[in-house]
Amino acid sequence: MLSTNCSAATSEEAAVAAAPVTECVIFNCTPSAQPGEAISLQGSFGPTAEVYLAKGSGGFQKLAPIQSADGKTQAQGAGSVLVEAPAGTGPELYRLYVQENEQKSPPVYVNRARGLFLDSPEIVPGEYLRIFGQNLQLIPGKTRVRFEPKSGGKSLLGQVNSVGSDDRKLVCHTPAGLAHGAEYVLYVSNGLGGSDAETRVEQTVKTLPAGVDYFHLGVGWAPGKYKTTIYNARTNPDKPTLGNGTANDLDAINDSIQKVWKMGGGIVRLPAGTYKLSFTGYGLHLLSGVVLMGDGKNQTKLVVHGNTSPNPKQQSWTFLLTDSPADLYGTCRRGGLCNLTYENQSTPSVTNPYNNMLGKGVEFFIKGCRFTLNESAWLEMAEHQKLAIINNEFTQGINFAAGIHGPLRLDGTKHWVVRGNTTTYAVDGININSADGGVFENNTVYRLGGIKYPTERNNQPLQVVNHVLIMNFTRNVAVLNNTFKVKNWPTVNINDGETIISEGIGTQRQEQDTGTATGGTATTLQDRSKNWKSAFPPHQVVSIVYGRGAGQWRFIKSRTGTELTVDRAWDLAPDATSRYSIFNWTAHNWLVQGNTLEGNRRGITLYQGAVNQVALIDNRLTNNGAIDFTPIQQGEEKLEFNPHWNNEVIRNTVNVANDPSNGGFIGVHAVLHAQAKTFGIAVLDFVMRDNTLVARTPNVQTVVDANYPNGLFAYHEWHPGPQPFMDEGIPAVLGTIIEGNTLENTDRDVYLSAGSYQTLIRRPAKPSSAKSATGNAGLNKASAPAAPSPNLIHDDIFTNAVGHGSVRTIIL
Numbered sequence: 001m002l003s004t005n006c007s008a009a010t011s012e013e014a015a016v017a018a019a020p021v022t023e024c025v026i027f028n029c030t031p032s033a034q035p036g037e038a039i040s041l042q043g044s045f046g047p048t049a050e051v052y053l054a055k056g057s058g059g060f061q062k063l064a065p066i067q068s069a070d071g072k073t074q075a076q077g078a079g080s081v082l083v084e085a086p087a088g089t090g091p092e093l094y095r096l097y098v099q100e101n102e103q104k105s106p107p108v109y110v111n112r113a114r115g116l117f118l119d120s121p122e123i124v125p126g127e128y129l130r131i132f133g134q135n136l137q138l139i140p141g142k143t144r145v146r147f148e149p150k151s152g153g154k155s156l157l158g159q160v161n162s163v164g165s166d167d168r169k170l171v172c173h174t175p176a177g178l179a180h181g182a183e184y185v186l187y188v189s190n191g192l193g194g195s196d197a198e199t200r201v202e203q204t205v206k207t208l209p210a211g212v213d214y215f216h217l218g219v220g221w222a223p224g225k226y227k228t229t230i231y232n233a234r235t236n237p238d239k240p241t242l243g244n245g246t247a248n249d250l251d252a253i254n255d256s257i258q259k260v261w262k263m264g265g266g267i268v269r270l271p272a273g274t275y276k277l278s279f280t281g282y283g284l285h286l287l288s289g290v291v292l293m294g295d296g297k298n299q300t301k302l303v304v305h306g307n308t309s310p311n312p313k314q315q316s317w318t319f320l321l322t323d324s325p326a327d328l329y330g331t332c333r334r335g336g337l338c339n340l341t342y343e344n345q346s347t348p349s350v351t352n353p354y355n356n357m358l359g360k361g362v363e364f365f366i367k368g369c370r371f372t373l374n375e376s377a378w379l380e381m382a383e384h385q386k387l388a389i390i391n392n393e394f395t396q397g398i399n400f401a402a403g404i405h406g407p408l409r410l411d412g413t414k415h416w417v418v419r420g421n422t423t424t425y426a427v428d429g430i431n432i433n434s435a436d437g438g439v440f441e442n443n444t445v446y447r448l449g450g451i452k453y454p455t456e457r458n459n460q461p462l463q464v465v466n467h468v469l470i471m472n473f474t475r476n477v478a479v480l481n482n483t484f485k486v487k488n489w490p491t492v493n494i495n496d497g498e499t500i501i502s503e504g505i506g507t508q509r510q511e512q513d514t515g516t517a518t519g520g521t522a523t524t525l526q527d528r529s530k531n532w533k534s535a536f537p538p539h540q541v542v543s544i545v546y547g548r549g550a551g552q553w554r555f556i557k558s559r560t561g562t563e564l565t566v567d568r569a570w571d572l573a574p575d576a577t578s579r580y581s582i583f584n585w586t587a588h589n590w591l592v593q594g595n596t597l598e599g600n601r602r603g604i605t606l607y608q609g610a611v612n613q614v615a616l617i618d619n620r621l622t623n624n625g626a627i628d629f630t631p632i633q634q635g636e637e638k639l640e641f642n643p644h645w646n647n648e649v650i651r652n653t654v655n656v657a658n659d660p661s662n663g664g665f666i667g668v669h670a671v672l673h674a675q676a677k678t679f680g681i682a683v684l685d686f687v688m689r690d691n692t693l694v695a696r697t698p699n700v701q702t703v704v705d706a707n708y709p710n711g712l713f714a715y716h717e718w719h720p721g722p723q724p725f726m727d728e729g730i731p732a733v734l735g736t737i738i739e740g741n742t743l744e745n746t747d748r749d750v751y752l753s754a755g756s757y758q759t760l761i762r763r764p765a766k767p768s769s770a771k772s773a774t775g776n777a778g779l780n781k782a783s784a785p786a787a788p789s790p791n792l793i794h795d796d797i798f799t800n801a802v803g804h805g806s807v808r809t810i811i812l
Helices: 011-017 250-262
Strands: 025-029 038-044 050-055 060-063 080-084 094-100 108-110 114-118 128-134 144-149 156-161 169-173 183-189 205-207 230-232 244-248 266-270 273-279 282-286 290-294 300-307 317-321 331-333 336-338 341-344 355-358 360-367 370-374 385-390 393-396 414-419 422-425 428-431 436-441 444-448 466-470 474-480 483-487 498-503 513-516 519-521 524-526 541-546 553-559 563-566 579-583 585-593 596-598 602-607 610-617 620-622 627-630 632-634 640-642 644-650 653-655 665-673 683-689 692-694 711-719 737-739 742-744 750-753 760-762 793-796
Touching (some): 025 094, 025 108, 025 683, 038 094, 038 683, 038 737, 050 080, 114 183, 230 250, 250 266, 250 282, 250 290, 282 290, 422 428, 498 585, 585 602, 602 610, 627 644, 644 665, 683 711
Parallel strands (some): 230 266, 244 273, 266 290, 300 341, 317 355, 331 360, 336 360, 370 393, 385 414, 393 422, 414 436, 422 444, 428 466, 436 474, 444 483, 466 498, 474 585, 498 602, 602 627, 610 644, 620 653, 627 665, 632 665, 653 692, 665 711, 683 737, 692 742, 711 750, 737 760
Antiparallel strands (some): 025 038, 050 060, 094 108, 114 128, 128 169, 144 183, 156 169, 183 205, 513 579, 519 524, 524 563, 541 553, 553 563, 632 640
8 A cells, every 4th residue: 555544446436426427528728748747637537537648640549547656546436536747858839638438538638738828918019928828939040929910911930039038928029020009819839749739829919000119128018109309497487496405396287287287298307306296195197108217216305294284084095097187086187106215104094094196097007116105105106008127116104093004006007017126124025916017026125024013003912914916816927037025034924924825815705605506507507496586806817616517717707696697618518416616716828937045924825715727846945834725615694615726836846945934835725624524636736746745853843823733735634524524535635746845854745635636746857865774765766675664644534424635646
């Protein structure tokens, strides 16, 4: 046996497997695999289905399920199977199908290019566009990007820059011959597999007329958008600014902004000097078409001294973004701040926090500025469209009167870039919640770790949240090559401390629902027991988590009281056995790559929300906690079920060897909180490859919500409630692939449980001396003995009533 508690199959699962399969369909497939690596297939097929694979355009060959070294356990059950990519010398496009009782599934593909989102919705022909996705550049020089007019016409090929491109992102030089003002559909191919290789990118791009990127923003939508006539505010004939640090220059600056706005837009130049701003209510009105530009952040300085109103409850905002002087609630279009310093020297009070920025923008930017926020609140830039924050400095202290907010809030923003900034702050973090289509790259973020926060205010308990980058319900995002560090380590934490987090909280969490369908059609799911409202949050999805069609999800297009209509047809329509969950993905289409994390309490956390297609690649965490995926099933009156499907953790390093206060782990633990039964598949197609975990000796517990050990996680975490656990043979964690990883100093290497089904643990053929001297060989060590060591797996059976641990676990 591979583990004392491991089971080849359970009686409950065998009963489920006995149900007839009416159609063979694969719903989920591991997206990438090198020769000899595992591939997980999940869908609608029986436990004896056969798997066939073809390389490229070659013929199909039958693949046996992966089995244990002793041949007693196969990685195959009803609706799921693990196979191995054939031996070879390089990446291949694999086509696979399953067959059972003369029924053959449509093919699925491994290592096929897939474009998920772009770094800009617009581009000038001949400029560069980045595409993010999967398997994009596997062999340099082979990748192709085709631009096809959406309205029809001749396609043109872009040129891929191999430097800067990899399997997750492409740098594409767009064809100069693209028509201006047209919308293009993009197709990508990585050069493997001939005609089967090309796929459509999920987003389209629109072309712009040729224009100059005057402010050097380096974003695709910016060229030609801004008027560049310069108006010197110091020489305004009606109200010249003084910039002497004594006179109140607020009215003079606003007058110059209005003059430039009336001219149709341009640049208001603030020459070197210190510009005092004193005001009541709204300060500077940033109008459409106007950019406020200094001579440099070390030369031009705006200073806020405080509210001039005698009313202590009068709130103030330094920057109001709006369309025109008469419209306080319009949208500022094509405006910005550039090359200046802004310092808020006010002392906030509870009734007047002296806010910094308010309003919405379209094609708004901040570049080359220094924001010394001191004790004031965040820069509010929520619900913008096409926002660029480039090469700025942000510093912020803490004052509870300012709302305990971090330096930036970009919630609800669409198409955003935050690049090259340095941020030093004390509390909360950078908030980019419910946002869509963004890039956060090459930033340095320092958290002031030594500040001690009060635990109460006005004799009431006070909870301070410490995060860094907060992205709840954010989709289509790339977090690339950033540095997250702590000044004055170790940190003082009252709550949390995650460096990168997505958490299932807020109003979108309240819109969740679960149930069992009463039927369905090709594009609907029906539940006659419900009374749904017709209105629902954007991007809400329904997933089938158990029964017929389990493993599918779709966006909800519309709904009535008892019926959901989805955005595209089901591969297999639901019926009265189909359990479903309705939610918003808290993280969807994420690439988190090449980041350095040091000194924060916790690392990368996907917590108690639904997560899909998150790829964590080549990140390094030093004394910075864990990589933690935590789906959850909970709720007494209303059941919530938040799955984590199709996620990858590859080539990351978690090193906590020098942290005496906190350990580290990598993986997923699906929480079943105070529930007696598993509702459905919580974790599906989770891949951990080529990661390194270095623990402290002796091991220190990892602090999350509770204390956790050090190791690799792929388990179902049951929190006992009023009733004992009832095993129905439902796989909570299904088809996890753990291969190529290296662990040092861990007391146990892998943590599984009774809800872990069909987990593959593979050891690489690379030497390592870690732990060999102790006689307890670690996971994935070539020096390990042929038989698994006692320290390899911790396998939780939940209760004696269950009688088994993990099911169909394979160790090779």
